[in-house]
Amino acid sequence: MPELRTETEFVKGLQAQVGALERSLEEEKERCRTERQRRRLLHNALVELRGNIRVHCRVRPIMPLDRGLEATAVTGSALEEVVQAVNDDTVLVNCAKPGSQIPNKVFEFERVHGPGDSQEAVFEEVRPLLTSLLDGYNVCIMAYGQTGSGKTHTMIGSHHDNPASSAVGDQEGIIPNAASELFRLISERPVGSHTVEVSVVEVYNNEVLDLLAKDEDGVATGAVKRDVITTATGTSEVPCLAHEPVGSCAQDPGCLVAQRAQSPTLVHRDSSRSHLIVTLTVTSRSANAFAMARRLQSSRQESPRAPQRDFWSPRCTRRANSNGPRGRNAHSSTEDHPASPSSSSLPSSPFSSPCTSPCASPRPSISQEPLRTRLQLVDLAGSECVGQSGVSGATLWESSCINRSLSALSDVLGALAEQRPHVPYRNSKLTHLLQDYIGGDAKLLVMLCVSPTQRFLAESLQSLGFGSRARQVQRAAPRRKATGLKVK
Numbered sequence: 001m002p003e004l005r006t007e008t009e010f011v012k013g014l015q016a017q018v019g020a021l022e023r024s025l026e027e028e029k030e031r032c033r034t035e036r037q038r039r040r041l042l043h044n045a046l047v048e049l050r051g052n053i054r055v056h057c058r059v060r061p062i063m064p065l066d067r068g069l070e071a072t073a074v075t076g077s078a079l080e081e082v083v084q085a086v087n088d089d090t091v092l093v094n095c096a097k098p099g100s101q102i103p104n105k106v107f108e109f110e111r112v113h114g115p116g117d118s119q120e121a122v123f124e125e126v127r128p129l130l131t132s133l134l135d136g137y138n139v140c141i142m143a144y145g146q147t148g149s150g151k152t153h154t155m156i157g158s159h160h161d162n163p164a165s166s167a168v169g170d171q172e173g174i175i176p177n178a179a180s181e182l183f184r185l186i187s188e189r190p191v192g193s194h195t196v197e198v199s200v201v202e203v204y205n206n207e208v209l210d211l212l213a214k215d216e217d218g219v220a221t222g223a224v225k226r227d228v229i230t231t232a233t234g235t236s237e238v239p240c241l242a243h244e245p246v247g248s249c250a251q252d253p254g255c256l257v258a259q260r261a262q263s264p265t266l267v268h269r270d271s272s273r274s275h276l277i278v279t280l281t282v283t284s285r286s287a288n289a290f291a292m293a294r295r296l297q298s299s300r301q302e303s304p305r306a307p308q309r310d311f312w313s314p315r316c317t318r319r320a321n322s323n324g325p326r327g328r329n330a331h332s333s334t335e336d337h338p339a340s341p342s343s344s345s346l347p348s349s350p351f352s353s354p355c356t357s358p359c360a361s362p363r364p365s366i367s368q369e370p371l372r373t374r375l376q377l378v379d380l381a382g383s384e385c386v387g388q389s390g391v392s393g394a395t396l397w398e399s400s401c402i403n404r405s406l407s408a409l410s411d412v413l414g415a416l417a418e419q420r421p422h423v424p425y426r427n428s429k430l431t432h433l434l435q436d437y438i439g440g441d442a443k444l445l446v447m448l449c450v451s452p453t454q455r456f457l458a459e460s461l462q463s464l465g466f467g468s469r470a471r472q473v474q475r476a477a478p479r480r481k482a483t484g485l486k487v488k
């Protein structure tokens, strides 16, 4: 009996030890999580400072397309899961083959999503870029990956998983989510006015096609070919591109998919045959701009080097007031003492009337030009191995155009990474069109999409390599657009 008691006590003691170890393991895991988060924040700040391209990677789940069509169905080791998201910033690729000594490969990115991550979780990591857009930065999010790796699912969304529903529902991708989020952010800004327009372009067989083109009567004409030009300031532009109020298309994934060139291949039944570029242009007239104008004026008023800018001084105001009845162009006393810079209401137009005061030196004329920022959302066509996709004729030509434009994109990133004096943007319409976002001062996020199975190992390694090279590109730090105030 006493032996039994001793044993029970011993087991209890062990249980207590196990409990304590489990608690300390949990604490350790939590510490690790916090540390990783802190490291990520620091890393992101560094990325921002250096103007690096951010790269997020999404490994999709194993899908029926990994098996292939019946005639060419693959089985066995080809279906093995060899690409894994091991944690939130690391991808592990198991390259081992029987009889070969190739080591596993590890790739690190700013964020890695595994097969279980929802559309919402993916969008959550992209959301801060939309705030940046309203804060005056141009932003570009570009999905890159081999055919069938999940780019369209990530950028636009899909409803294949629920064929009964025509709505994309919770499978909505970054483009419709970004359009909705933009409106939400705008509605939270109490002052100023913002308009959002959308343009939709596809690069198909190295031609730029405007998918929202209309004739003179405003009737949709279907895709119309456009040029890409380099402006006098060195930026790229598509003249005559159609723009529409945003709700129309960017928020309707079905509309985007329907307009785009698609063909079935042996790898992917709904393969996109073009690069799709949706651009949201936000034009802001913000009250902050006026507040800045006031600050600018008062600083000039205080500056001894700018005596002519003293129009807002009390002396000047008194004289102006002593001039008897005011004419149409005279200033009211509230105009002479504008509200404090923190005032949130937008004055009707304190800066629009010319000064008629005899004491005043020429009144600084301040006009507010709208601030224009752009969000470019790019769903690239997938790179493909022609042997695997079994294409021929026109579809083969499409494939070769896709592969050529993607290799032009790779060359551009290579030239930027090596800081070569010449960057070959004009080698393809795609890179020419995206020039300002890839090499300019926009915040650029590459969303790498990869397939998990052995069958697509070579293509996945190619995509992961592309992502690693993109991370090495160091551009000028993203630049905030000026408020658009003109002070003369």
Ligand SMILES: Nc1ncnc2c1ncn2[C@@H]1O[C@H](COP(=O)(O)OP(=O)(O)OP(=O)(O)O)[C@@H](O)[C@H]1O
Binding pocket: 059, 060, 061, 063, 065, 115, 145, 146, 147, 148, 149, 150, 151, 152, 153, 154, 158, 159, 160, 161, 268, 270, 271, 272, 273, 380, 381, 382, 383, 449
């Ligand atoms: N994360 C995911 N979760 C669920 N289904 C996914 C996911 N990623 C992709 N899919 C599904 O896999 C299939 C292929 O994806 P998708 O069409 O997005 O590929 P893609 O990279 O755009 O191909 P392509 O370049 O040929 O157009 C689709 O049926 C899509 O719904």
